[in-house]
Amino acid sequence: MAKPKNKIVGRQKELKALKRAVSLNRNVLIEGPVGVGKTFLVREVLEELDRDFERIDGDTRYTESKLTGWFDPPLVLKKGYAASCFIDGPLVSAMKKGKILFINELNRMPEAVQNILLPAMDERHITIPKLGRIDAKPGFLVVATQNPREFTATHAVSEALLDRFEMLPLHYQSREEELQIASHQTQGKVSTELLERAVDIVRATRNHPSIKRGASIRAALAIITLVNGGMDLEEACLMALPSRIEMISSDEDALQIIRELVSTDTFSEFKEKKSPQKSSRG
Numbered sequence: 001m002a003k004p005k006n007k008i009v010g011r012q013k014e015l016k017a018l019k020r021a022v023s024l025n026r027n028v029l030i031e032g033p034v035g036v037g038k039t040f041l042v043r044e045v046l047e048e049l050d051r052d053f054e055r056i057d058g059d060t061r062y063t064e065s066k067l068t069g070w071f072d073p074p075l076v077l078k079k080g081y082a083a084s085c086f087i088d089g090p091l092v093s094a095m096k097k098g099k100i101l102f103i104n105e106l107n108r109m110p111e112a113v114q115n116i117l118l119p120a121m122d123e124r125h126i127t128i129p130k131l132g133r134i135d136a137k138p139g140f141l142v143v144a145t146q147n148p149r150e151f152t153a154t155h156a157v158s159e160a161l162l163d164r165f166e167m168l169p170l171h172y173q174s175r176e177e178e179l180q181i182a183s184h185q186t187q188g189k190v191s192t193e194l195l196e197r198a199v200d201i202v203r204a205t206r207n208h209p210s211i212k213r214g215a216s217i218r219a220a221l222a223i224i225t226l227v228n229g230g231m232d233l234e235e236a237c238l239m240a241l242p243s244r245i246e247m248i249s250s251d252e253d254a255l256q257i258i259r260e261l262v263s264t265d266t267f268s269e270f271k272e273k274k275s276p277q278k279s280s281r282g
C-alpha cells in the first residue's frame with residue numbers, strides 16, 4: 001500500500017508566494033534553518049504547478065562539470081569533441097528543455113560552481129568549452145534553498161548571485177503547527193502528551209541561552225519515534241538532540257543541558273506514566 005502523502009501544514013502564505021514567483025518566471029531562493037521545511041515546500045509547489053524540474057543537492061565537492069555536463073571520454077576517442085559526445089548535466093538539461101533547476105542547499109556548493117549560474121540566470125545562455133553556446137528555453141529558472149550563513153559547511157553566496165534571486169525566508173512554525181506536523185507524521189498513533197512534550201523540548205532548545213542553534217521538528221519526530229518504541233524520554237532526547245544542536249561554547253556540556261530541558265517539567269504526569277518502561281530496561 002502506498003504511504004499516505006505527507007500534507008503540508010500551514011505555510012499558506014509561503015506556498016502562495018513561491019507559486020506566484022515561479023509562475024512569473026522569477027528565480028527564488030528559500031532561506032531558513034535546517035529542518036524548517038524548505039525542501040518540502042519546493043517539492044510541494046513544483047508538484048502542484050506540475051512543472052518539470054532537475055534537482056541537484058549541493059555539496060562541497062560538487063564540480064562545475066557535474067553541473068553543466070561533460071564529454072564522455074570513450075565517445076570522444078571515437079568521434080572527437082562532437083556535440084553528440086556531451087552528456088548534459090542538470091543545468092544544461094534544464095536550460096535546453098525549459099525546465100526548473102531546483103538546487104537544494106545552494107550554499108554548500110563551492111563558489112566557483114555557483115558562479116556558473118550567473119550567465120545562465122542573467123543572460124540565459126552559457127558557453128561550454130569545445131561545445132559552444134547553450135541557450136535557455138523559456139521556462140528555465142532556478143529555485144534554490146539554503147541554510148543561513150552561520151551554519152557550518154556553507155560557502156558564501158556572492159552578492160552578484162544573490163542579486164538574481166527573489167528571497168523567501170522560512171522561520172520555524174508555531175507550536176500548534178509543529179504539533180500538527182508531528183501528529184500527521186505519526187498518523188495519530190501517538191499520545192498528545194508525548195507529541196507536546198517532544199515538541200516543547202525541541203522548541204526550548206531554540207531559546208536556550210547556551211545553545212547557538214536549536215533543533216527542528218525533525219528532532220521532535222525522532223524523539224517521538226524513540227519513545228514510542230519503548231525508550232525513556234530522557235534517553236531518547238540524549239540520542240536525538242546532540243547531533244542536532246550546536247552549543248555557543250564548546251566548554252558547555254550539551255548532555256547536561258538536554259537533561260535539564262527534559263526535567264523542566266511542564267507535564268509531570270507524563271513522566272510518571274512512562275516510568276514502568278524505565279524499570280524494564282534494567
Ligand SMILES: Nc1ncnc2c1ncn2[C@@H]1O[C@H](COP(=O)(O)OP(=O)(O)O)[C@@H](O)[C@H]1O
Binds near residue numbers: 006041145
Ligand atoms: N509545514 C510542514 N508540513 C508538513 N511537514 C513538514 C512541514 N515542514 C516541515 N515538515 C517535515 O519536516 C521535515 C523537514 O523538512 P525539510 O523540508 O526536509 O526541511 P529543510 O529542507 O528545511 O531541512 C520533513 O520530514 C518534512 O516533511
Ligand SMILES: [Mg+2]
Binds near residue numbers: 038039040104145
Ligand atoms: Mg532540505
